[in-house]
Amino acid sequence: MTVEGSQQIIDTLKKNYLDEIKYIMGDLNTDYSRFSWAESRHIAIYLIRAYRKSMSESITTSVMFAHSSDQDTFTFIDLEAQTHNFEFEQLYSTKQFLQYFANKNLVEKSIISKTIPSSLSFTVLFRNSPLVNQLDDLSKWSKEFVDHEYNYFQTELIKNNKIESFPLTQTQLFVDNYHFDEMLTSINDNQFTDEFNQCLFAYQNQKWFLCAAALGSCLEHLMLLTLISYHKEGQLGRNPTAKDYLKAFTREPISLDSRQQTFIDTLFRLRNSVDHHNSGITSKRICDMLLDGLNVVYNEYFLPSIKGAQ
Numbered sequence: 001m002t003v004e005g006s007q008q009i010i011d012t013l014k015k016n017y018l019d020e021i022k023y024i025m026g027d028l029n030t031d032y033s034r035f036s037w038a039e040s041r042h043i044a045i046y047l048i049r050a051y052r053k054s055m056s057e058s059i060t061t062s063v064m065f066a067h068s069s070d071q072d073t074f075t076f077i078d079l080e081a082q083t084h085n086f087e088f089e090q091l092y093s094t095k096q097f098l099q100y101f102a103n104k105n106l107v108e109k110s111i112i113s114k115t116i117p118s119s120l121s122f123t124v125l126f127r128n129s130p131l132v133n134q135l136d137d138l139s140k141w142s143k144e145f146v147d148h149e150y151n152y153f154q155t156e157l158i159k160n161n162k163i164e165s166f167p168l169t170q171t172q173l174f175v176d177n178y179h180f181d182e183m184l185t186s187i188n189d190n191q192f193t194d195e196f197n198q199c200l201f202a203y204q205n206q207k208w209f210l211c212a213a214a215l216g217s218c219l220e221h222l223m224l225l226t227l228i229s230y231h232k233e234g235q236l237g238r239n240p241t242a243k244d245y246l247k248a249f250t251r252e253p254i255s256l257d258s259r260q261q262t263f264i265d266t267l268f269r270l271r272n273s274v275d276h277h278n279s280g281i282t283s284k285r286i287c288d289m290l291l292d293g294l295n296v297v298y299n300e301y302f303l304p305s306i307k308g309a310q
Contacts, residue, residue, distance in 0.1 A: 065120040215271070235251060
């Protein structure tokens with residue numbers, strides 16, 4: 001059903017959606033790739049009114065959801081009469097509502113099947129007030145949509161033990177994904193902490209060349225601390241290079257295999273490409289890859305070394 005002021009509704013919902021992303025991610029972190037309605041992506045939004053017993057006849061309950069589309073649209077469907085029955089009254093979740101709509105052919109199954117799970121929620125609105133006059137209530141859906149998407153991919157990251165692209169330190173994403181305070185506490189080395197804080201400073205100020213070079217130094221330092229934990233730092237000799245660190249890591253007790261050697265060697269090559277091409281415009285992605293590598297060395301090599309020393 002065409003709704004009066006539908007474009008205004010879409011524009012308001014989109015603005016609140018993007019505002020909530022910025023609130024979570026921070027103003028300078030513009031990696032919105034995981035959010036369904038960000039960048040150039042579009043969605044079709046559905047608001048379906050259904051019957052629910054209410055203390056007031058002026059209040060209605062609706063299900064709101066979206067699916068990916070080639071353009072932004074807003075559709076209102078009134079199913080209050082079709083759902084005013086005992087069978088529907090026994091349903092309580094949004095998923096049950098959608099399943100009922102599909103089973104009873106009240107909404108096309110192709111629409112239901114494409115639903116973005118994070119977009120699905122209840123909303124309470126006034127019956128006799130135009131939707132365009134209830135933007136504050138409708139906009140709560142946008143906030144919940146973003147929050148659900150963020151919580152979903154955050155849970156997936158934890159489940160799969162994956163590290164996200166390096167966000168800014170003041171954002172919620174940084175707090176939830178990185179826990180670098182724990183890493184620095186575990187390493188407990190003042191020099192390393194100082195070096196790493198300089199990496200953060202460079203990243204926050206988008207000094208990619210400085211950040212990448214500093215992360216490369218932190219990588220070497222962390223490998224040194226790992227060898228010290230095993231009392232194997234003597235294997236390095238004087239003025240060790242990346243090649244010396246790799247060679248030491250191939251020996252007992254670390255014993256890197258060829259795949260692991262290639263991974264760490266790739267990290268050093270990335271660092272070296274920055275040093276040897278002193279352009280000052282190193283991409284953020286290289287910094288992210290070096291950060292990922294630092295995290296791998298910490299989790300897979302440094303932590304086992306301190307556990308083995310205990």
